[in-house]
Amino acid sequence: ITIVRRRPIPRKGHRKSRAGCIVCKKRKVKCDESLPQCGQCLRLGLSCQYTIAPANLSQVVGEPREVVQRQIHTSAPTFGIDDLKFFQNFLFHAYPPLPIEGWDVWQQVGQMSHGYVFLAHSMLGLGASHLAVLSGADYEQAALRHRVTAMTALNEHMRKTKYSKADADAAFAAMLNLTFQAAYMADGLTDFLTLVRGCSQSREGFVVGNTLLPKFEDSAFKTFARASYVEKVRKLIGSSGEAESLDAAVAEEFCNSLKRLAPICRSVPELQYLAMMQRIANFAVTNPAESYHEHSFLYERLGELSMEDFSSFMNPQNYASRLIIMHMLTLDFVMSRKDVQDGSRLGSSEAYQKGFDCRKNMSVAWISQMLSELPEEYQVYAEWIQRFSQGLTFSFDSDDEIWKPFLLHHGKANLPSSQYHGSMQQVES
Structure with missing residues (x-):
């Protein structure tokens, strides 16, 4: 018997490029080796660097037709x-x-x-x-x-x-x-x-x-300074021709709701937020311009918190902070008055106003979501905010001026009893 040894089957060769950029090698992704910047780095806005210089010019640019095709697909982001x-x-x-x-x-x-x-x-x-x-x-x-x-x-x-x-x-x-x-x-x-x-x-x-x-x-943003912002608000309020202040009954109920939260607050920053929002609401009744000035500090306070305090404030299981955030969003909603809009040529347009409308619409959705996640024992602290937010049913109809019920017009309150049937009842602090 003659044993014939089979010849080993040669492995199929493959070409593995080692000319990819450093960034793609570190990220362990395939580099398309486009020059001067590969497609991966261009897409992500990364700094593209190569370590191996090509042996000749053809390795850099390839044939003319290849260059044109490659530029069409990778030289810039593609937008539709x-x-x-x-x-x-x-x-x-x-x-x-x-x-x-x-x-x-x-x-x-x-x-x-x-x-x-x-x-x-x-x-x-x-x-x-x-x-x-x-x-x-x-x-x-x-x-x-x-x-x-x-x-x-x-x-x-x-x-x-x-x-x-x-x-x-x-x-x-x-x-x-x-x-x-x-x-x-x-x-x-x-x-x-x-x-x-x-x-x-x-x-x-x-x-x-x-x-x-x-x-x-x-900076191009130098006009965004607080002093400039407040001055613009004062001019807009002064030129509106109407004395529009927050209805005192609404402001009082809002403040009483805040006071009820004090015993369950877990930190000094939470108590400081309660005090700040009470000042804003009180000024909204007597001095709208000063109220907007105080309101401009509301979110800046977040930047002053330590990382530990901010993490605690944002914890979804910190139900006191959840209730505080609901009140912040409600205050934002009411403060986003129709009069306070851009004074430029596009500022008074219906579309610009809807920039505020979109944010207010989402604020209502956020409040509703947080209310649904509150444990039963915390529901008592959300009674007013829940009742009030139900009156904020939103519409993008420009004729549906839902901000009006919260304001005084020339000293006459416009607070429909059908919408807030229980709004005049005092909430015990």
Whole structure:
């Protein structure tokens, strides 16, 4: 018997490129080796670097036809028709409505977006979320995709040690966009308050802070300073021709509801928030302009909390803080008066007003969600806020001026008994 040995079957060869960029190697993802920046790094806004120099020019550029094809697909982010719609919506309607009279600033920011990936995607994300709430269209996935891309690229940008004026303005604008986008998301409450805290951790005197803007007076956002904001509000209130103050009965019930929370508060910051909101409500009855001034500090207080206090405040099982947040959102709703809107050429438009409307609509949804999660033993502390929030059933009909029931018009209260049948009953403190 003759034994014939089989020859070993040769392994099928394959070509494994070692010319990928450093970033893709570290991330252990496939690099498309595009030059001067690979598609992965371009998409995420990362700094692309190569370690192996090509042996000849053809390795860099390839054949002319290959260069054209590669540039078409990887030289810039690809945007679709919906993205153009989101961008237009941002520029004209969805840009952050506070501080007021910011339209000109946001037009400047729009011109910067081509140079900053994170800024462009933050604008598209906010435009998409705003449009989804306003129209009911299914843009949530697109909004989330732009949000994730913007946050990833912004985090990379903020690792820089030095910023030009444009770098700082772009980063600050993106932070504001991401903050207001969270205010239009059903699950965005935690993101909203966390981002507000990030914007607020700054030197005193600014409505939204200036962490990245050490020379705020040179920034495109210099008109966003608190003093400027309050002065604009005073002028708007003074030119409205009406004395519109919060109805004293509503303010009293709101303050009584806050007082009931004091015994269950677990920290000094929580008690300080109760006192701050009582001041705002009381001033809303007697001095609306001063009330808006006090209100401008409401969210900035989050930036002054230690990490431990902030974590406790945001804990979903801290039901005292949940109740405080419900009162904050309710106060925001009432303070977002129809008169306080942009004084620019687009400021008085119906679309601009809906920038406030979208946020108020989501505030009602957040309050409703938190009420449903309260344990039975805490329901007693939510009686007034629950009754009051039920009267905030929202509509985007421009003729449905739901803010009117809370205000005095020339000394005459407009508080329908059918809407607040139990509102005149005192809540024991």
